[in-house]
Amino acid sequence: MSITPMWRVDRDGSMFTDKKAAEEHDKMLELADNLSSLLESNLTIEEKLAEEIGLLLARNKETLAKAFKGKPDLILTIGEEKEAEETTSPVKPVAA
Secondary structure, three states, X not given: OOXXXXXXXXOOOOEEOOHHHHHHHHHHHHHHHHXXXXXXXXXXXXXXXXXXXXXXXXXXXXXXXXXXXXXXXXXXXXXXXXXXXXXXXXXXXXXX
């Protein structure tokens, strides 16, 4: 029997076998939370929508950073990877 160390991210309960990946995920969630708070404090926006926008921005921080540094066209590529995955992924059966 082997033992696999696991790291759990308290913010969402995600489990990781790699400590570095767990820390990166936690930092991304912290950034998303802070972005959501920023949106809610400066705009009239529903909490759920602010959270979704915060996660979108946090997940794509590298692309956004490059866009802000002079490559604005990169913003248009956000979401393309997800769309490509959805069209190439096999259909998963739904449990009854």
